[in-house]
Each structure stands twice: as C-alpha cells, then as structure tokens.
Amino acid sequence: MTYQNPPTTPRKSWTFDDYTLSEIRRAAATGIYDIRGGGAKRRVPHFDDLLFLGASVSRYPLEGYRETCSTAVTLGTRFAKKPIELKIPITIAGMSFGALSAAAKEALGRGASLAGTSTTTGDGGMTPEERGQSKTLVYQYLPSRYGMNPDDLRKADAIEVVIGQGAKPGGGGMLLGQKISDRVAEMRNLPKGIDQRSACRHPDWTGPDDLEIKILELREITDWQKPIYVKIGATRPYYDVTLAVKAGADVVVIDGMQGGTAATQEVFIEHVGIPTLACIRPAVQALQDIGMHRKVQLIVSGGIRSGADAAKALALGADAVSIGIAALAALGDNDPAYEEDYNRLGTTAGCYDDWHEGRDPTGISTQDPELSQRLDPVRAGRRLANYLKVMTLEIQTVARAAGHNNIHNLEPEDLCALTLEAAAMARVPLAGTNWIPGVQGGF
Amino acid sequence: MVEHFKVRTIDLATAPLRDLNAELHRQSAEAHEPMWEILNPRGAHAIAVGVDQPLAIEIRGSVGYYCGGMNKQASITVHGSAGPGVAENMMSGRVVVKGDASQYAGATGRGGLLVIEGNSSSRCGISMKGIDIVVKGNIGHMSAFMAQSGSLVVLGDAGDALGDSIYEAKLYVRGNVKSLGADCIEKEMRAEHHEQLDALLKNAGVDGVSTREFKRYGSARRLYNFNIDNVDSY
Numbered sequence: 001m002t003y004q005n006p007p008t009t010p011r012k013s014w015t016f017d018d019y020t021l022s023e024i025r026r027a028a029a030t031g032i033y034d035i036r037g038g039g040a041k042r043r044v045p046h047f048d049d050l051l052f053l054g055a056s057v058s059r060y061p062l063e064g065y066r067e068t069c070s071t072a073v074t075l076g077t078r079f080a081k082k083p084i085e086l087k088i089p090i091t092i093a094g095m096s097f098g099a100l101s102a103a104a105k106e107a108l109g110r111g112a113s114l115a116g117t118s119t120t121t122g123d124g125g126m127t128p129e130e131r132g133q134s135k136t137l138v139y140q141y142l143p144s145r146y147g148m149n150p151d152d153l154r155k156a157d158a159i160e161v162v163i164g165q166g167a168k169p170g171g172g173g174m175l176l177g178q179k180i181s182d183r184v185a186e187m188r189n190l191p192k193g194i195d196q197r198s199a200c201r202h203p204d205w206t207g208p209d210d211l212e213i214k215i216l217e218l219r220e221i222t223d224w225q226k227p228i229y230v231k232i233g234a235t236r237p238y239y240d241v242t243l244a245v246k247a248g249a250d251v252v253v254i255d256g257m258q259g260g261t262a263a264t265q266e267v268f269i270e271h272v273g274i275p276t277l278a279c280i281r282p283a284v285q286a287l288q289d290i291g292m293h294r295k296v297q298l299i300v301s302g303g304i305r306s307g308a309d310a311a312k313a314l315a316l317g318a319d320a321v322s323i324g325i326a327a328l329a330a331l332g333d334n335d336p337a338y339e340e341d342y343n344r345l346g347t348t349a350g351c352y353d354d355w356h357e358g359r360d361p362t363g364i365s366t367q368d369p370e371l372s373q374r375l376d377p378v379r380a381g382r383r384l385a386n387y388l389k390v391m392t393l394e395i396q397t398v399a400r401a402a403g404h405n406n407i408h409n410l411e412p413e414d415l416c417a418l419t420l421e422a423a424a425m426a427r428v429p430l431a432g433t434n435w436i437p438g439v440q441g442g443f
Numbered sequence: 444m445v446e447h448f449k450v451r452t453i454d455l456a457t458a459p460l461r462d463l464n465a466e467l468h469r470q471s472a473e474a475h476e477p478m479w480e481i482l483n484p485r486g487a488h489a490i491a492v493g494v495d496q497p498l499a500i501e502i503r504g505s506v507g508y509y510c511g512g513m514n515k516q517a518s519i520t521v522h523g524s525a526g527p528g529v530a531e532n533m534m535s536g537r538v539v540v541k542g543d544a545s546q547y548a549g550a551t552g553r554g555g556l557l558v559i560e561g562n563s564s565s566r567c568g569i570s571m572k573g574i575d576i577v578v579k580g581n582i583g584h585m586s587a588f589m590a591q592s593g594s595l596v597v598l599g600d601a602g603d604a605l606g607d608s609i610y611e612a613k614l615y616v617r618g619n620v621k622s623l624g625a626d627c628i629e630k631e632m633r634a635e636h637h638e639q640l641d642a643l644l645k646n647a648g649v650d651g652v653s654t655r656e657f658k659r660y661g662s663a664r665r666l667y668n669f670n671i672d673n674v675d676s677y
C-alpha cells in the first residue's frame with residue numbers, strides 16, 4: 001500500500017503576503033518604485049490604543065447640554081501682533097493646489113470657515129478661490145517656493161514654514177506630469193506636462209541658526225503681524241520642537257507617520273518617521289522643559305479621524321489638531337458612490353490612493369476639468385463643516401465626561417492605555433494598573 | 444525740470460531694524476520720499492525686505508542674510524558685501540551688490556535684476572523662477588540648481604555642478620565652467636541669445652565685453668519625465 005500525504009490547507013506566508021508578492025511583481029515589471037498618496041496603511045500604535053477614564057467618585061462630570069465646555073483656541077500668542085482665533089481646535093492641514101483641484105481647495109475653505117477654523121495652502125501657492133472662501137488662511141512657506149510672493153504673504157493670516165511632513169520626513173514633493181495643467185504650470189513657473197520635483201530642503205537656509213534668521217526675515221516682511229508656524233515631520237520630536245522654538249516659532253505643527261501626502265514613494269510613507277502617538281509627549285516635554293508649553297502652541301496631525309482622536313491628542317498636551325485625509329473623506333474622497341469608476345481604475349472605494357495620477361473620480365485630487373466639475377464646492381464645504389461640528393461635539397462629550405468645562409483642560413490623567421506600546425509612547429498607565437513603562441524608574 | 448527729493452537717512456546704529464522696514468513698507472506712491480540711505484548696516488539681517496515701492500535705497504556698508512528679500516520695484520544698492528540669500532525671491536526692481544555675495548544669491552527670484560559686482564558664492568540663482576542675475580566675478584558650486592526660468596550671466600568662472608537639475612533657465616558663462624550638473628548641457632548661442640545677453644549686460648552696466656565671449660548652458664530636458672533608465676542622474 002502506498003502512503004498518501006493527507007492534504008493540508010494551502011497556506012499563505014505571513015512574510016510574503018499577497019500585497020508583498022504583488023509589489024515584487026510590480027517592481028519587476030516596471031523597474032520603478034511605487035508612488036501613491038495617503039498615509040501609512042499598516043497598523044501602528046495609535047489613539048485607538050488609549051481610553052478616556054471619565055468621571056468617577058473623585059471627579060464629577062458636567063451636564064451634557066446645560067453646562068458649557070469651551071472649544072476656542074488662540075494660536076500664535078508669542079510674537080505675532082495678530083494671533084489666530086479659532087472657534088474649534090481642529091484645523092485643515094496644508095494640501096497643495098495642484099495635488100487638489102481648485103474646487104476641492106475652495107470646498108476646504110468654505111467648510112473650515114463655516115466651522116470657525118482655518119485652512120492652509122500647500123505646495124503650489126495660494127489660489128484666489130481658497131483665499132476668497134477661507135476666513136482664516138495659513139500660507140505655507142515650502143522648500144520649492146512655488147507660487148511664493150510677498151502679496152500673498154501679506155494676504156495670509158499666518159505663515160507656516162514647512163520643514164517636513166509626517167508621511168515623508170526628509171523627502172521633497174512630487175507632482176507628476178499628468179497633473180500639470182496650464183494653471184498649475186503657470187503658478188509654478190514650469191513647463192506644462194513635466195514631472196515636478198519639489199526640493200526636500202529649503203534653498204536659502206540650512207540648520208536651526210539659519211532658520212532663526214529666515215523667520216526674522218518673514219516677520220520683517222510682514223511687520224510682525226502674523227503668527228509663524230513651523231511644521232515638522234515626526235522623527236526626533238524632542239529636539240526638533242526645541243530647535244523650532246529657539247528659532248522663533250509661534251506655533252509648532254508636528255505631523256506623525258500616518259499623515260497623508262499627495263504623492264510619495266511607498267517606502268517613504270510606510271518606513272520613515274514615527275507614529276503620531278509617539279511624538280506628542282516628547283514634543284510637549286520639549287515645550288515644558290523650556291517653559292514654553294501653552295506659550296508656543298502645539299498642533300498635532302497624522303491620522304486624526306474623530307473627536308476621540310482629537311481629544312486624546314489634546315489630553316496629551318496639544319493645543320489643536322489638524323486633519324488632511326479625513327477632510328478629503330468628508331468632501332467625498334473614496335466614496336462608494338463612485339465604486340464603478342474606482343473599479344475601472346483597478347481599485348475599490350476605500351483603497352484608492354493613486355492621487356498623483358489625476359484621475360480621481362470624485363474630482364478632488366485631479367486637475368481634469370471634467371472630473372473636477374463633479375465636486376460641488378458649496379455642498380462639499382457643507383459636508384466638511386458638518387463633520388467638523390461632529391468632531392467638536394465628540395471632543396466636548398469626552399471633556400464633559402471627564403469633568404472639564406474647557407477642552408484644553410483635558411490632561412494625561414484622563415487617559416489610560418490598552419497596550420504596553422501605547423502606554424510607553426503616550427506615557428499613561430496601562431488600563432487597570434499604575435504602570436507606565438519607562439517612567440518613574442519603571443522598565 | 445529736476446525734482447529735488449530729500450534723502451531720508453536711517454542710521455541702524457541707533458534705529459531698530461523693525462522701524463526701518465516698517466517705514467519702508469509705509470511708503471506709498473504719494474509719500475514722496477523715494478531716496479533712502481541706510482547707515483551702519485554692520486551685517487544686520489533682513490535689511491530692506493518686502494519693499495513694494497519704486498524707492499532708491501543706498502546701504503552704506505555690508506549686510507547680513509536676505510537683504511532686499513522679496514523686493515518689488517525698489518532699487519537697492521549695497522555699498523559693501525552681502526550675506527546669504529541677497530534678493531531672495533525678488534519680484535521686480537533691482538538689487539546691486541558692490542562687493543561679493545555669499546551663498547544662495549537671488550534664490551527663487553521671480554523677476555527684476557540682481558547685479559553682483561564681485562564674486563558670488565555657492566548656489567547662486569538656486570531655484571530661480573524668472574529673475575535675471577549678472578555676476579561680474581566668479582560663482583561657486585551648485586549654482587542655478589533646479590533653476591526654473593530667468594537668466595544667470597557670469598563674467599568670470601563657474602564652480603562645480605553648474606545648472607544641476609535645471610529646468611528652463613538660461614545660463615551664460617564667459618569663463619570656465621568647472622563641471623556641469625545633471626541634465627545641464629552647453630547649447631548653441633543663436634541670434635536671439637546674443638540679443639538677450641547684450642540687453643542684460645547693458646542693463647547691468649557692463650561695457651567692453653562682447654557676447655561672443657560667452658557660452659550658453661541649459662537643460663537637456665532628459666529628466667523632465669521620470670524614466671528608469673536615467674535613474675543615476677536623479
């Protein structure tokens with residue numbers, strides 16, 4: 001009798017999973033690295049790994065609808081004559097015209113203004129649509145300096161010097177030829193249809209001492225009126241925040257690795273930088289160590305999706321949060337209503353990230369006139385405003401439950417962690433214990 | 444008829460920089476103070492930045508970083524040398540440096556004319572976007588890196604990697620070029636280039652130099668769209 005090996009279930013490799021194998025085949029076929037939009041897609045320790053404790057015998061909660069819980073925030077109180085006053089602690093992050101359609105930029109401005117917050121320009125300069133529709137507009141000062149000019153600088157309400165982005169700390173920008181329409185080309189002083197590489201380093205300064213002089217110049221140009229933010233990708237938050245403050249920042253923006261991008265190499269998005277959760281405490285510690293916490297405001301971004309995420313960031317010491325991908329989703333990005341179009345692009349709603357290709361069926365990340373017409377900036381702006389309101393209500397809900405009449409009173413003591421990693425990164429105790437790994441001589 | 448304007452003199456040994464720039468920004472077409480003299484700059488940074496009027500500003504001495512930054516319309520003369528980033532992002536007008544200039548002179552400039560009578564250090568004209576730069580001496584390495592548009596004229600020599608990753612800017616060099624950067628090549632001087640160069644030289648007050656002494660450099664346009672076969676050049 002011959003021995004028959006009993007069949008086992010075909011087993012896929014954890015190491016060589018479907019995605020990994022498809023990427024190897026793609027690389028072998030094309031000889032070029034993968035470029036995409038969005039942020040890190042793998043799971044990293046995040047706000048989901050934290051919980052609020054809520055009130056108890058020792059702390060009493062506030063009544064949901066009766067007792068006020070203020071949400072306003074003032075940004076740029078250190079040097080600027082005209083700080084930014086926002087009704088809610090959630091801002092719209094910088095996303096370039098070029099990456100996004102003019103209609104999308106307008107919608108972001110409309111939504112932010114309705115909700116009482118600011119929006120931000122991006123690589124590629126300021127468009128009249130977004131200036132017109134944004135009550136409060138932050139103007140980014142980027143390495144490429146595309147579209148940079150003193151008139152727009154004066155029209156802005158604040159200036160954000162971009163040093164890095166969480167999706168690609170140390171990387172420059174990329175806008176592929178498909179998206180370089182006449183208008184985008186003109187704003188960037190480049191020929192139409194060529195791939196545009198935005199530099200990764202500023203052309204006229206290097207290092208923290210130069211940055212200090214650069215900030216001085218921007219202040220002098222704008223007569224010390226406008227707050228100056230410094231945006232950094234999360235890598236060495238303790239040192240970077242210290243140096244940004246030393247260089248004269250009014251506000252520091254720190255963007256974790258889940259933060260979105262319009263187009264970057266996959267290897268950058270998934271493998272460079274640290275998670276948002278891991279960068280907040282070191283950033284706050286840096287501010288505290290130099291006596292500047294709450295004097296220089298801290299804005300945190302990277303993967304913020306809900307009021308819960310925002311509230312957790314605030315509790316860890318941030319003054320405000322900023323959103324990119326979530327704002328685009330509120331406008332309609334990746335909406336299953338466009339499933340057929342997504343299928344034609346070889347993807348499915350929820351997974352579409354080839355924003356650099358300019359064929360976005362929702363009309364958001366494209367320069368194609370027909371596609372961009374699909375986005376109604378008024379309606380999309382309304383949707384964004386609704387979403388921002390919901391987030392704000394959620395923040396208030398947890399703040400009241402923790403007994404705070406101001407969302408800025410949320411504190412680390414309101415939190416515990418579900419995992420050891422999150423406990424160590426957020427420096428809050430593991431749920432049900434008083435153990436914070438790495439703190440008080442703990443291991 | 445000659446109009447007589449009073450020269451406004453500001454002494455930076457006593458006046459704060461902030462007041463100087465604020466005064467310059469307050470000037471309007473009606474202010475009738477088109478002539479300015481700045482004394483004792485002593486290497487201060489951000490002198491006469493963000494000016495947006497046709498003022499004539501004479502700076503008596505050497506300046507630090509970003510002098511004349513984002514200038515519009517004004518004509519600024521530095522009677523000394525300039526630190527890094529002189530006339531950065533200039534929009535229009537004219538900045539003249541009588542001495543030498545440090546790194547990144549004219550960085551990202553969009554218009555106007557920058558004249559450096561001495562030498563200019565590394566990264567002169569980096570990322571330029573429409574400005575014209577005339578350097579009477581030599582320029583350092585990596586000049587005109589990612590230069591998008593405008594012209595850079597050098598009467599002396601250029602250092603290593605001139606015009607690396609250049610887009611559509613035009614480079615004219617009279618002396619030696621130590622080496623060219625990625626995608627930068629020598630190009631033919633056609634009639635239109637002689638004409639353009641001649642105008643630039645005249646505008647910068649250069650006499651007795653023939654445009655025939657110059658070579659032109661620009662983009663080979665091989666890196667304009669990503670191609671894996673060029674990967675070593677990126």
Ligand SMILES: Cc1cc2nc3c(=O)[nH]c(=O)nc-3n(C[C@H](O)[C@H](O)[C@H](O)COP(=O)(O)O)c2cc1C
Nearest residue numbers: 093094095096122123259260262302303323324325
């Ligand atoms: C489409 C898109 C375009 C972006 N463009 C810029 C930009 O021009 N400048 C910049 O500093 N950040 C840019 N970002 C990053 C955002 O400013 C922000 O850091 C990030 O989106 C925050 O993370 P989140 O998307 O998870 O909310 C972009 C992000 C997206 C999604």
